[in-house]
Amino acid sequence: MISRENISSWLVLVVDDEADSIEVATRVLKFHGAKVCTADNGRAGLDAVQQIKPTFILTDLSMPVMDGWEMLHHLQNNPQTADIPVVALTAHAMVGDRERAVGAGFHYYLTKPLSPLTLLDDLLRLFSTPLSENSTIGKTHPLDKDAS
Amino acid sequence: MQRSIIRQYTLTFIGLAVAPVLLVGIILAIQNFTREGGQALQAQQALTQGIATQVEDYLEQREAELRLLAQAPNLYNLGQEEQHGLLENLRTFTDAYENLALLNAQGQELVSVSRVVGEGAVQPQSQAEEDAFTLAATLGSVYYGPVHSAPSTSEPLLTIGIPIIDPDTGAVQGMLMGDVRLTLISALLDRVELGPGQAAYILDTDNQVIAHPDFSIVENGATFVPPPDGSRATGLSGDQALIVSEPVAFGGSQITVVVENPPAEALGLALDTALVAGVVTLIALVVAAGIGATLARRTIEPIRNLAATAQAIRQGEFYREATDAHREDEIGELSRAFNDMTSQIRENLAALEASVQEARLATAQAREANRLKSEFLSTMSHELRTPLNAMIGFSEIMISGMGGTLDEEALHMTQRIHSNSLRLLALINDVLDLSKIEARRVEVIARPFSPQNLVQSLVSQMSSLIQQKKLDFVVNVDPLLPSQLNGDPDLIERIATNLLSNAIKFTEQGSVTLSLQLASNNRWELSIADTGIGIPPHAQNYIFDPFRQLDGSSQRAYSGTGLGLTIVRELTLAMGGRVNLQSHVGSGSIFTISLPLVMVSQPAEAGAAAS
Numbered sequence: 001m002i003s004r005e006n007i008s009s010w011l012v013l014v015v016d017d018e019a020d021s022i023e024v025a026t027r028v029l030k031f032h033g034a035k036v037c038t039a040d041n042g043r044a045g046l047d048a049v050q051q052i053k054p055t056f057i058l059t060d061l062s063m064p065v066m067d068g069w070e071m072l073h074h075l076q077n078n079p080q081t082a083d084i085p086v087v088a089l090t091a092h093a094m095v096g097d098r099e100r101a102v103g104a105g106f107h108y109y110l111t112k113p114l115s116p117l118t119l120l121d122d123l124l125r126l127f128s129t130p131l132s133e134n135s136t137i138g139k140t141h142p143l144d145k146d147a148s
Numbered sequence: 149m150q151r152s153i154i155r156q157y158t159l160t161f162i163g164l165a166v167a168p169v170l171l172v173g174i175i176l177a178i179q180n181f182t183r184e185g186g187q188a189l190q191a192q193q194a195l196t197q198g199i200a201t202q203v204e205d206y207l208e209q210r211e212a213e214l215r216l217l218a219q220a221p222n223l224y225n226l227g228q229e230e231q232h233g234l235l236e237n238l239r240t241f242t243d244a245y246e247n248l249a250l251l252n253a254q255g256q257e258l259v260s261v262s263r264v265v266g267e268g269a270v271q272p273q274s275q276a277e278e279d280a281f282t283l284a285a286t287l288g289s290v291y292y293g294p295v296h297s298a299p300s301t302s303e304p305l306l307t308i309g310i311p312i313i314d315p316d317t318g319a320v321q322g323m324l325m326g327d328v329r330l331t332l333i334s335a336l337l338d339r340v341e342l343g344p345g346q347a348a349y350i351l352d353t354d355n356q357v358i359a360h361p362d363f364s365i366v367e368n369g370a371t372f373v374p375p376p377d378g379s380r381a382t383g384l385s386g387d388q389a390l391i392v393s394e395p396v397a398f399g400g401s402q403i404t405v406v407v408e409n410p411p412a413e414a415l416g417l418a419l420d421t422a423l424v425a426g427v428v429t430l431i432a433l434v435v436a437a438g439i440g441a442t443l444a445r446r447t448i449e450p451i452r453n454l455a456a457t458a459q460a461i462r463q464g465e466f467y468r469e470a471t472d473a474h475r476e477d478e479i480g481e482l483s484r485a486f487n488d489m490t491s492q493i494r495e496n497l498a499a500l501e502a503s504v505q506e507a508r509l510a511t512a513q514a515r516e517a518n519r520l521k522s523e524f525l526s527t528m529s530h531e532l533r534t535p536l537n538a539m540i541g542f543s544e545i546m547i548s549g550m551g552g553t554l555d556e557e558a559l560h561m562t563q564r565i566h567s568n569s570l571r572l573l574a575l576i577n578d579v580l581d582l583s584k585i586e587a588r589r590v591e592v593i594a595r596p597f598s599p600q601n602l603v604q605s606l607v608s609q610m611s612s613l614i615q616q617k618k619l620d621f622v623v624n625v626d627p628l629l630p631s632q633l634n635g636d637p638d639l640i641e642r643i644a645t646n647l648l649s650n651a652i653k654f655t656e657q658g659s660v661t662l663s664l665q666l667a668s669n670n671r672w673e674l675s676i677a678d679t680g681i682g683i684p685p686h687a688q689n690y691i692f693d694p695f696r697q698l699d700g701s702s703q704r705a706y707s708g709t710g711l712g713l714t715i716v717r718e719l720t721l722a723m724g725g726r727v728n729l730q731s732h733v734g735s736g737s738i739f740t741i742s743l744p745l746v747m748v749s750q751p752a753e754a755g756a757a758a759s
Contacts, residue, residue: 018534024541031550062530091533092526113537113573116544 002055002085002127004120010034011052015045015059015071016089021112025058025089028116042066046074049081056085056127058110061092061101069104076105087126089114153451154444161440162433169432173425181422189378192392192409195340199348200394200405202336207398210244210328211290211308217324218310224250224321231259238326239263246298246305246327250312253285253320263329264300281309281323288313288320292398295330295352302367304330304358306398333359334366345410347385353401357384374406383408450479454486466494525583532576539569578711581642582694585718590639592723596748597637599629599664606644606662613652620659628666634746639719640674646712647676647739655680655736667742675740682733691729692717716741 002010012029016022017040026036037052039045043066045059057075061068068088075081087108088101101109108126115122217223217238223231235248239261249260255278277293284291293307305327311320330350337348338361349372350359357370365384374393375381383389389408396403450472460468469490470483543566545551547559554562584590603623614621644662651660658679667673683691694714716739720727724744731737 018538020538020541021534024538024545027545027550028541031545091530091537112533113540113569116541116550117548 002124004124007120008033010055012036013039013045013048013052013054013057013059015039015042015057015063015068017041017060017063021060021089024116025114025119028114028119032120042068042071042074045071049075049084054084056087056107058087058089061088061090072105085127087123153448154441157444157447158437158440161436161443165432165436165439166429169425169429173422173429177422177425188409189390189392192346192390192407193378193394195342195348196392196394196405196407199337199340199350199407200396203333203350203403203405204396206244206333206336207306207308207328207396210326211310213238213242214308214310214324214326218312221315223324224312224314228259232261235259235261244329244332246303246329247325248327249325251309251323251325253322255281255285255323258322264298284309285311285320285323288318291323291325292401294401295354295356295358295403298327298329304352304366306330306403308398330358331363334361334363337361342407343409347383347389347408349384349406351404351406353403355404358403372406374404380411447479450475450483454479454483457486461490461493466490466497521583525580529576529580533573536569536573536576540566540573543569575711578715581715582711582718585715585722590719590722592636592639594635594746595637596632596634597640598631599625599633600631602637602641602644603662603664605641606648609645610648610652610660613649614660617652617655619652619655619657622659622661624661624663624665626663626665629664629672630747632748633672634748635743636723639723640741640743643716643719643741644674644676646716647741650712651676651678651680651737651739654678658736666745668745670745671742672745673740673742675738677736677738679736682736683729683731684733688729688731692727 010029010033012034014022014025014029014036015038016025019040022038022040026038029036034055037048037054039048041063042059045057046066048054049057059068059071068090072086075084075086085107086105087110088106089110089112090097090101091112098109108123110122110126217234220234223234226234231250235250239245239248243263245263247260247262250258252258280293281291283289288311290311291307291309293309295304295306297303298305307325307327309323309325312322312324313319314321333350337350337359340348342348348361349357349365351372351374352358355371355373357365357372360366370384372384375391377391377393379391380388381391383391384406385408387410389410392407392409394405396405453472454470457468457470470486472479473483473487474480475483542551543562546554546562547566603625607621607623610621648660648662655678660679661675661677663673663675663677665673665675692713694711717727720741720743726742728740728742729737730740
């Protein structure tokens with residue numbers, strides 16, 4: 001069970017080809033006490049899963065070598081990794097992207113740019129609520145409109 | 149082709165050709181029938197008269213021979229030897245006499261010769277004959293006896309008696325008697341040319357047949373009563389015949405020549421004529437049918453060809469042409485006009501096809517352009533968000549202190565970076581949204597939603613901004629509004645957040661009011677009112693256009709993309725709604741979004757889901 005209380009036991013695998021994106025996510029998660037391991041594409045992510053058993057995976061979708069979709073496919077086809085929650089974190093924020101991601105089997109879906117202030121709350125909310133019932137979380141940056 | 153012209157023509161021609169022929173044939177046949185009937189009768193009568201004349205001639209010749217002999221000088225007083233010689237001379241001169249005899253005035257035979265040796269004398273047989281003989285002998289006139297049979301041969305004989313007159317006294321001395329053989333008349337009948345079925349025979353005074361080509365009839369003593377001359381009756385042969393009779397008188401007695409003609413024979417020619425007329429009619433029929441059909445075919449065939457060509461063209465064979473355009477007649481004219489029309493159609497069709505092709509190409513190009521645009525938008529969205537992710541992420545980490553403490557000046561500048569990054573993100577989002585709206589790519593996904601939930605979500609999103617500006621946030625939800633509505637809550641929320649952030653942005657003090665109310669039985673309204681600066685009337689017209697804010701100065705004072713109201717208007721229109729603006733400078737603005745009210749069939753569980 002993923003909760004705020006056992007955050008120190010989290011081992012999060014962050015997969016992204018953008019070093020900056022990895023760093024932002026890593027800093028926020030580490031700040032809250034989670035352990036983080038990273039990979040810069042889907043293939044590397046799968047290799048990492050061979051070594052460790054992450055609490056969940058936070059992955060970009062568009063990546064060289066192997067993208068997030070394919071990595072998810074491999075994870076799902078492997079009984080040992082099929083139960084690992086996979087959260088999509090993507091700059092694909094166009095209409096229909098979220099539906100496509102859920103349809104493909106991603107457990108959760110967040111869009112870039114992520115907000116360091118609300119990332120942990122968003123993740124905890126995602127894990128406590130089935131994705132299909134949650135239409136507002138993760139759609140856009142919560143401050144998108146506030147900023148104008 | 150139920151009433152094919154060929155058939156009509158053929159029938160017409162047959163009618164035209166056959167009717168007169170048939171009429172003429174019938175008239176001719178009737179005429180001929182009458183004429184031929186008359187002619188046949190005349191011929192028959194002539195034949196009968198001819199025979200009668202010959203019979204008469206025969207008998208007159210005998211009479212003349214006998215008269216000549218009777219006038220021989222002093223015949224009566226010659227010696228018996230000489231008399232016998234003279235009689236024998238006459239008998240052998242012609243074979244026409246059965247017997248010859250010289251009688252005295254009392255009727256006693258003096259001398260006689262006979263063809264058949266031993267045959268009796270030629271004498272009157274009955275009292276009547278004797279009276280006749282006596283009268284003839286007394287008056288010195290010619291005696292004609294009745295027809296009687298030769299005792300030995302049964303040949304019919306006619307007795308002619310010529311008085312022998314004394315040249316000096318003029319007294320009757322005796323009679324020269326001759327039994328004339330009528331058998332020779334039969335021979336005469338044999339020589340008469342008769343048509344098939346015709347029969348000629350001779351009757352005596354008692355209507356007994358005395359001469360007939362068939363001698364057995366004579367032998368049997370057949371009788372026949374001739375009907376009135378030229379009438380139809382049962383003939384001697386027993387068949388129906390046209391019968392003509394001609395009497396030949398000799399003294400007190402007469403013989404009758406009869407000619408029978410069977411009706412078929414009599415009307416043979418008429419029947420022939422009728423047959424010819426029939427054949428001619430038949431030939432006329434065939435010829436007329438042929439001509440009619442040929443003529444009709446020559447006229448109709450081109451029309452049929454034309455019809456077939458038209459049919460083919462109708463089925464898309466536009467290269468087909470009428471085949472009879474070379475003709476000089478009306479059909480040629482029609483064919484040429486038809487071909488002109490076809491070529492015109494061909495040209496028009498080609499032009500049409502060309503324009504369709506063009507249009508298709510243009511559509512394909514437009515579709516491709518649109519696809520490229522969508523692809524570009526998607527890529528842009530992704531590519532612009534990626535660096536923003538770093539900018540917002542790092543600045544926010546710095547501001548929140550996750551990455552260590554900053555001095556006041558650095559914090560301020562980082563906050564500016566963060567704020568402008570968010571503004572850039574909003575700008576990117578709005579531009580992309582507007583592009584999608586203008587490309588008609590906004591999808592309205594109607595589904596049941598709870599207005600209460602919508603209000604709660606808006607309140608939670610706006611509360612921090614409201615608090616920052618220390619404004620009152622008033623929320624009114626019409627209790628008559630159904631707990632569940634059908635529509636696209638995402639789009640409605642986008643409209644509401646846009647309007648609310650505008651309202652907050654342009655209001656320095658007072659309140660912002662969010663109201664949801666039932667407008668009529670088929671519309672509901674979402675309105676956002678503020679107590680802000682208001683919009684002057686002239687600006688109310690263009691406020692919804694892209695990148696238009698009140699003026700340059702306000703753009704700086706009230707930062708924003710300038711696309712919010714455009715998006716509001718476009719999304720509202722996409723949902724079949726209307727936007728209404730009421731505003732007074734200095735007292736505030738009211739934006740009202742009127743949307744079609746679509747009820748949900750099963751209103752339930754809305755409140756539960758909201759909490």
